[in-house]
Amino acid sequence: LGATASGLAFAVCLLTMLSYLPMFFQSGLGFAPQQAGLLMLPIAIPLFVVPRLVAAHLTHRLSGRTLLTIGLSLIAAGLAWVGLEIPQLHYLALLPGLLLMGIGAGLLNGETAKVSMSAIPPERAGMASGISGTLRFSGIVIGFAVFGAILFARIGERVTAGLPTASEVDAPTLIHAIGTGNLSGFNAPALHELALNSFGAGYQSVMYVAACFALVAAVLAWTLISSADTAAADHRVRAS
Numbered sequence: 001l002g003a004t005a006s007g008l009a010f011a012v013c014l015l016t017m018l019s020y021l022p023m024f025f026q027s028g029l030g031f032a033p034q035q036a037g038l039l040m041l042p043i044a045i046p047l048f049v050v051p052r053l054v055a056a057h058l059t060h061r062l063s064g065r066t067l068l069t070i071g072l073s074l075i076a077a078g079l080a081w082v083g084l085e086i087p088q089l090h091y092l093a094l095l096p097g098l099l100l101m102g103i104g105a106g107l108l109n110g111e112t113a114k115v116s117m118s119a120i121p122p123e124r125a126g127m128a129s130g131i132s133g134t135l136r137f138s139g140i141v142i143g144f145a146v147f148g149a150i151l152f153a154r155i156g157e158r159v160t161a162g163l164p165t166a167s168e169v170d171a172p173t174l175i176h177a178i179g180t181g182n183l184s185g186f187n188a189p190a191l192h193e194l195a196l197n198s199f200g201a202g203y204q205s206v207m208y209v210a211a212c213f214a215l216v217a218a219v220l221a222w223t224l225i226s227s228a229d230t231a232a233a234d235h236r237v238r239a240s
Contacts (some may be wrong), residue, residue, distance in 0.1 A: 002224030003116040006068045007132055009217030010108045011139025013075055013210040014101060016147060018043070021098075024203050027181030028089055028196070042095060043102040050106020064115040065225035067107050072218035074104030076211045083207030087200040115225060147206045152179045154205040158198035164190060178202075 018040065025036035058067065081097030113132050120127070156175045163171050169186055177186075178195045179202070185192030 002065070002221045003068070003112055004131065004135060005217045005220040005224070006072060006108060007112045007116070007135045008139045009072055009075075009214050010105065010112060011136045012143040012146075013079060013214040013217075014043075014105045014108075015136070015140050016143030017079075017101070017210070019144075020147060020203075020206065023181060024086075024199075025091070027183055028199050028203070029091055031091075039091060040098075042098040043105065046099065046102030046106040047109055048106070050103055051110045054107060054111065063227050063231050064111060064118060065222060065227050067111050068115060068225065069218050069222045071104045071107030071111065072214050072221060074100050074107065076104075076214035076218060078102075078104060079207045079211035079214060083204045083211060086204050086207060087197075089196065089200055143210075147210065150205050150209055151202040154202040155179050155198045158201050159194065162194045162197070167191065 021043075022033075022036040022040060025031045025039050026033060031039065054067065062070075078097040078100030081100060082094050085093040085097065113129070116132050117129075152175065155178050156171070159171050159175050159178065163169075163174065167188075167190075169188075169191060174186075174191065174195070175198075177184075178198050183192065183195040183199055185195045
């Protein structure tokens with residue numbers, strides 16, 4: 001159950017951001033699609049590098065429970081950092097949070113499946129692997145749906161509160177335009193400023209909710225995963 005919660009949180013809180021953040025970089029920060037992809041490297045590089053460092057230096061020192069808890073906590077901290085700084089609409093302010101997310105994801109990548117296998121008899125390893133894969137894809141779908149609803153709801157609140165009464169653009173039209181990345185404000189300076197603020201507020205809410213989800217998953221991982229069953233490799237050797 002602890003590994004399942006960790007895998008679900010990894011998909012919901014991190015994998016969905018691999019699509020949401022590039023959209024924010026393009027619409028909110030004005031980067032081209034290729035640039036937006038490159039700006040995801042602070043997450044992508046640790047995602048592949050950190051598991052190798054974990055295998056070489058940490059698996060014989062820390063239990064699987066500890067690694068999963070630290071990874072989820074780092075993702076939660078990174079999301080909270082990005083959420084705090086995102087209204088500035090400046091990439092460098094987000095960079096530390098992106099790095100924290102990437103490092104946390106690197107700790108989880110591979111370790112989640114390893115911990116799942118430790119609690120399942122060898123003859124049922126296929127079932128555990130199937131559950132892990134299903135949860136990962138289900139988490140992406142759930143994350144997209146939930147965060148999309150939060151994004152549009154928050155944008156709707158800001159637009160409804162800030163839309164001038166004399167505006168020729170009705171609120172639903174503006175909300176839909178902002179949510180889909182059109183921040184031009186229909187060539188009206190006041191609406192453009194409202195669109196930018198609403199877009200930033202929407203993404204801020206998404207990041208904060210994702211951070212809370214990751215933090216809850218970290219608590220569940222620490223509570224539910226057995227430290228004995230996921231002990232560090234050298235501790236297992238000594239015990240045997």
